[in-house]
Amino acid sequence: MVYQSAISNFNKYVYLGVIILLLLLTTPAFFEETIAPLLVIGLIDSIIIIFLIWIYKTTYYTLKDETLFWKSGPFYGKIKVHSITKIAHHNGIIVPTIWKPALSHIGLIVTYNKFDDIYISPEKSEEFLAELIRINPNITIKNTAYVE
DSSP, rough: OEEEEEHHHHHHHHHHHHHHHHHHHHHGGSSSSSSEEEEEEEHHHHHHHHHHHHHSSSSEEEETEEEEEEEEEEEEEEEEEEEEEEEEESSSSSOSSSSOOBOSEEEEEETTTTTTTEEOTTTTTTHHHHHHHHHHHEEEEESSSSSO
């Protein structure tokens, strides 16, 4: 089953703010005598904006064959559900993990293997947790509203 990432209003405003800032920083290039600066800055801005939209549109999680697959733009990975030891609810902008394929500041920190963790934010987190628990009942759930 595919679970889309939840998208917080905060992140919507951050993405929109970055795009507006990039476009505003391009404005001085319009006043140059040659078109070269505008082309270079426009190309760089376009690449960054396309990258942001790519991440925004393609961040999701899939549970298939006892494996959790995650994707966020060009980044992707997989985690064996039986290697997951703990899942903790997290609410905050600063997330204590390296991998953060999520579009919301409210989500789940999934700890797997011995020391690995990832931050994700599925829209239907209770349904997502129920499916993970069905596959691996040994997962410890902390600080979530999920009830078995």
